[in-house]
Amino acid sequence: MKREISYFKGFDRTIDEVGVAERTQKFCMRSIKKESKVEGLKLALSMIDLTTLEGKDTPGKVSQLCHKALHLHDQIPDLPHVAAVCVYPALVGVAKKVLIGTDIKVASVATSFPSGQSDLKSKIADTQFALDEGADEVDMVISRNEFLIGNYQLVFDEIARIKEVCKDKHLKVILETGELVTLDNVRKASDLAIQAGADFIKTSTGKVQPAATLPVTLVMLESIRDHFYQTGKVVGMKPAGGISTAKQALQYLVMVKETLGEEWLNPERFRIGASSLANDILLQLKKQETGFYQSLNYFSID
Amino acid sequence: MKKKENMKLNLNTQWDYAPAPESMDHIKIQKRYGHFINGEFREPVNGKYFDTINPANLEKLAEVAEGSKEDIDLAVQSAKKAYNNTWSRLTGKDRGKFLFRIARIIQEKARELAIIESLDGGKPIGESKNVDIPLAAAHFFYYAGWADKLKYAFPGKTPSSLGVVGQIIPWNFPLLMAAWKIAPALATGNTVVLKPAETTPLTALKLAEIIQEADLPPGVVNIVTGGGQAGAHLVQHPEISKVAFTGSTAVGKKIQQTIAGTDKKYSLELGGKAANIVFEDAALDQAVEGIVNSIFFNQGHVCCAGSRLFVQESIQDILIQKLKDRMETLIVGDPLDKNTDIGAINSKPQLEKIKKYLRIGVEEGAQLYQSSNSLPNIGYFCKPSLFLNCAQSHRVVQEEIFGPVLSIQSFRTAEEVIIKANNTPYGLSGGVWTDKGSKIFKVADQIRSGVIWANTFNKFDPASPFGGYKESGMGREGGLHGLMPYLTLN
16 A cells, blocks of 8 residues: 655754754763763764775675674773674675674665665665675665655655565665755655654765764754654664764764663664774773873774 | 653663863962952951852852942042043043953953852853853953944944943853943943942952953952942942943832932843743744753843743644753753753852742642752752743743743734733843744734844844843943943933
């Protein structure tokens, strides 16, 4: 049966950009020190989707990345592992092989990532291929071209169809907010994706600038919150692209803590898509332990 | 699926912020302060001092002089001498130089001033650091710029200074209010006797040290500390030409009675009970932030606080749900902790007054809601509070509480809310929240108050005039308009 977007009360709210910027500034002013810093950094580490999405990715590169996921920095005891490794569909099999028997998930981008410029049939095939290769999670992109000309029902139907293909596997819907431009659009796309069945909504592919920003993420979290108020359903959030420092990661955690609270402060509900963030967090954790910044040469790069 | 009433966010997270107290290493507070008269600190004539305490832990910070009639007289004489012999003879450019110097020293000492402001008054260090002190410096910078341009400010007129002005300031923004008063008075060529509030004299006394450091001619600014008595002596003194007062409407009325029949000029900035109006088409999550900022900023000790919230009935439930959840994330506690959102209530009498209104509201049948945050064991603290289901006939809607207490009423149409917003003896400020520009102008046009903020609240700038209609005061401070109370124009 075909489902329609339902315009419930609060759906498609208008957003005041100045107010959003002021609120995000306040998150950045929270002072995170000592044990709350260590705890926060470890939490952030456990939320990372360690990502490589390059045309030049090879089985060798991806298996090295998976080793990094398994051995972040063995000299620090009690480190959590990252949440997932995120790769292209063709490399899911390679990642799966290295990570088999661990709790680290393999996420695959799909639906003609990053542009989404193809037909539904190939998007479904793309998704199915990723799942057949063993992907635990699918990161799809929405058709921004259709969204921007107002074909909301089409964008909605695509997401709903891909969710059917994914069945019980987690579906993250990438809005590519850098191409939606306004916060009003970000809000509308978030509401639409959530209604269509997204398990997670995600800011960006990392291929478009600006990628994840605090204001965009706040608007998406508020959409998740309104959906929770309305239905009780808990949808996850993944900012990706541009979060490369431990300090930024903590600012995002503060935002989640004060906007959605406990139920979202875990890797089941909140992820950070990043490639270089993990090492900066490790550097900071080591500094908290020893009081000194170590040379970056002590941290493995893969 | 959860039942609707169970859809409450759990904002009490396991991951929490560790205490982050501001370091107090280089803060210098003397054990005892005299009055600042004729460029130097001197003992009070009657030798009496009183304690100023930290409202967050009730510890004594310093002793300050108790101003008597004799002290006020000495201060006025010193101001008069400085007016006649030096200040009125300087060019505007030279007066401006002194003001620029004061502004720069405030900036240099911003951190120390912010900490002392929070220690003495109870406000969160984040607010002192980011609002009070930078704005105080900005006011000096702004009026320094006017000092040599007065004749361009009033084309065709000849502006001249008044003489000695007596200024009395409140405890909610101690240094900022001192700046609001002193900067335009000096820029226009007057000399000053300032009386800071009884509970928050310390930053004014630090300002006296800054004035010494800036080499201002002795007697141009005099600061006499003390309570209401000292203030009354200042208002009554026959040789002041003008009274500038910020404080309660009750005291403002008394001042008007006292100076009736004299030729003293006066400007008053008094109480408020601002209407903050949220329409159904507003950006709701940002409106919630605005509401928090309008009533919980500085513990609600703000004369222009948006203490009456009007919510359009169609969005009332969701807005209040959002507001309640937001209140859970406000941190109430040590004013010197960088993460504190709501600090200490300024004094015991003020806390008692707030508690009295909390009782009155409940007795009147309004529904009280308070956040679940814990409060420190010692010191004067109050939880952020809402009164739901209020009506215009409630005292908690009519009277100024001056604390973190918000009364909420619903409305149906713009016409209705405009009538209710104006149905108050006050008229200092107001707020309108809507996505529709035409609605902003329609509503703002018809509300009688000195300031209306649209889709924001509690924004200040030295270039913008501020002041009230009706019982919220007379005269304007800030901007070009803020020069006028300190001048005669011929």
